[in-house]
Amino acid sequence: MADDNGKFVWFIAGAAIGASIALLYAPLPGHATRRFIKKKAQKHGEALVDTGRDLADRGRELFEKGRGLADDAAEMFERGRKLVDG
Numbered sequence: 001m002a003d004d005n006g007k008f009v010w011f012i013a014g015a016a017i018g019a020s021i022a023l024l025y026a027p028l029p030g031h032a033t034r035r036f037i038k039k040k041a042q043k044h045g046e047a048l049v050d051t052g053r054d055l056a057d058r059g060r061e062l063f064e065k066g067r068g069l070a071d072d073a074a075e076m077f078e079r080g081r082k083l084v085d086g
Helices: 002-024 030-085
Strands: none
């Protein structure tokens, strides 16, 4: 447990050092960098939402196909049971 806490502390320290270095070497001033990040986040956020919608639609299609297969299998099972029961 103590080892996990140590790893977490080193992770946070590394993230802080990395963020500090990134700020020192940033090619643009702060307000321009924030604007750049905001635009990129919006662009990629919209793409992520579109991809999520596409995945949800595909999931619904697969669910309906699976439901149809399950219904067909249940029907075939019932027909087989009736044949065996006579």
